[in-house]
Amino acid sequence: MNRVLLPKNLPELWSFLENEPEARVYAGGTDLLVQMRARCADNLVLICLERIAELTGIREDEDGFWIGACTTFRHLLNHPRIREQIPVLAKALSTLGSPPIRNMATIGGNICTASPAGDTLPPLYVLDADLILSTQSGERVVPLSGFITAPGKTQLERGEVLTQIRIKKPEGYRVQHFEKVGQRKALACAIASMAALVKTSPAGVIESARIAWGSVGPTVVVSPDAEAALTGKTLSPAVLEAAADLAGKAMAPIDDIRATAVYRRRVAANLLLRIGT
Numbered sequence: 001m002n003r004v005l006l007p008k009n010l011p012e013l014w015s016f017l018e019n020e021p022e023a024r025v026y027a028g029g030t031d032l033l034v035q036m037r038a039r040c041a042d043n044l045v046l047i048c049l050e051r052i053a054e055l056t057g058i059r060e061d062e063d064g065f066w067i068g069a070c071t072t073f074r075h076l077l078n079h080p081r082i083r084e085q086i087p088v089l090a091k092a093l094s095t096l097g098s099p100p101i102r103n104m105a106t107i108g109g110n111i112c113t114a115s116p117a118g119d120t121l122p123p124l125y126v127l128d129a130d131l132i133l134s135t136q137s138g139e140r141v142v143p144l145s146g147f148i149t150a151p152g153k154t155q156l157e158r159g160e161v162l163t164q165i166r167i168k169k170p171e172g173y174r175v176q177h178f179e180k181v182g183q184r185k186a187l188a189c190a191i192a193s194m195a196a197l198v199k200t201s202p203a204g205v206i207e208s209a210r211i212a213w214g215s216v217g218p219t220v221v222v223s224p225d226a227e228a229a230l231t232g233k234t235l236s237p238a239v240l241e242a243a244a245d246l247a248g249k250a251m252a253p254i255d256d257i258r259a260t261a262v263y264r265r266r267v268a269a270n271l272l273l274r275i276g277t
């Protein structure tokens with residue numbers, strides 16, 4: 001039988017982790033508990049993070065947002081400042097799972113699962129999110145872009161917990177776009193997804209573009225060549241098509257039950273053509 005520990009605060013969490021170094025932490029359980037059931041996992045010690053107040057909530061300061069790792073998607077979607085300031089993330093959250101899943105699933109769980117199809121990952125990449133990883137003895141800050149090393153693999157060390165996500169406001173990026181292609185509109189794992197932030201001058205010239213794709217590589221895919229091809233140009237179908245060709249070259253999709261690699265690459269690159277629509 002599995003055993004579940006329910007710390008009420010961070011000191012209690014550190015003490016549980018010290019006494020049970022093999023324990024697995026979880027938040028909403030929408031990934032971990034599903035995987036455990038599939039593997040008939042038994043005799044595990046689990047530590048549930050959901051009652052730890054320090055890990056939940058959203059704080060805004062001058063530069064951006066601090067988001068507790070165990071903040072649920074529903075909480076984030078109900079936050080008017082998140083919807084207003086970072087619609088690229090809000091749009092991704094609104095496509096994720098279904099209302100019951102969004103009530104339970106957390107942003108930290110989505111990051112730590114490190115799925116190539118994790119819907120929050122492309123927006124968090126283009127937003128240059130930083131992660132605060134904590135242990136009893138201190139914390140370190142790791143950029144999300146270096147955190148996920150392979151499907152399901154992260155830089156988290158034993159006993160370390162993701163406590164906060166830091167997002168700076170994307171000042172001046174008037175175009176914030178997220179789009180996901182799935183087999184249906186709800187409860188659909190991404191066949192391909194794309195998040196984009198584009199900053200333009202008053203004359204409409206692209207000064208900076210940050211673009212990231214999900215589900216077309218072992219981790220989030222970026223294309224510096226596509227971003228460079230957009231910079232200095234005016235948004236137009238021809239400019240976007242040239243950038244889409246370059247983006248397709250950066251992708252390394254796989255065939256699976258949801259789609260072929262060829263389809264994935266084509267549809268993911270073509271998502272670029274929708275920027276600004």
Ligand SMILES: Cc1cc2nc3c(=O)[nH]c(=O)nc-3n(C[C@H](O)[C@H](O)[C@H](O)COP(=O)(O)OP(=O)(O)OC[C@H]3O[C@@H](n4cnc5c(N)ncnc54)[C@H](O)[C@@H]3O)c2cc1C
Pocket residue numbers: 024025026027028029030031032033034049069070095096097098101104105106107108109110111112113117118119120156160161162163187188189190
């Ligand atoms: C029906 C269904 C539909 C879904 N649809 C989508 C979808 O459309 N898009 C999508 O991206 N995902 C989807 N998911 C997957 C899942 O809901 C998300 O990945 C979710 O964000 C996981 O969050 P959680 O809190 O439930 O994670 P958990 O299951 O609690 O944990 C997931 C992993 O992260 C680790 N972990 C969790 N929190 C922390 C922390 N703070 N520090 C360190 N490690 C931690 C756990 O050890 C575990 O390995 C779906 C799942 C289900 C069951």
